[in-house]
Amino acid sequence: MNDCIFCKIANGEIPSKFYYEDEKTIIIRDIAPQAKLHYLVIPKEHYTDITELADKNPDLLQHLFTVIAEKKEELGLTNGFRVITNIGEDGCQSVKHIHVHLLGGEKLSEKMG
Numbered sequence: 001m002n003d004c005i006f007c008k009i010a011n012g013e014i015p016s017k018f019y020y021e022d023e024k025t026i027i028i029r030d031i032a033p034q035a036k037l038h039y040l041v042i043p044k045e046h047y048t049d050i051t052e053l054a055d056k057n058p059d060l061l062q063h064l065f066t067v068i069a070e071k072k073e074e075l076g077l078t079n080g081f082r083v084i085t086n087i088g089e090d091g092c093q094s095v096k097h098i099h100v101h102l103l104g105g106e107k108l109s110e111k112m113g
């Protein structure tokens, strides 16, 4: 995916601070944070959204959530947080490379949509 910004971040073409990295995953801070702490959990391999990932590589989907569970405290998400993944047009997905938003570090709005 030559044109994909998250592929470029994951492969180092666009420099970005990684808050976590393993062979399959990176975690970065969102460039336009919508909470005191706003991370993006991104698989290095390109899939468009979570439905494609679930269909084509369920082990990688599980890995993303294992990383979230293992790293949440190191990321400062100690008192709960919100997990969001946007899909497609109605979901307002702007980057077409699956990423999981982690929002926390403060009490969030009860509204989600």
Ligand code: DGP
Pocket: 005, 016, 028, 029, 030, 031, 032, 040, 085, 086, 092, 093, 094, 095, 096
């Ligand atoms: P979504 O709307 O779910 O596709 O969210 C995409 C998010 O990605 C959005 O909150 C802004 C963030 N984002 C876009 N480009 C960059 C970037 O170059 N660096 C970082 N850190 N975040 C980005």
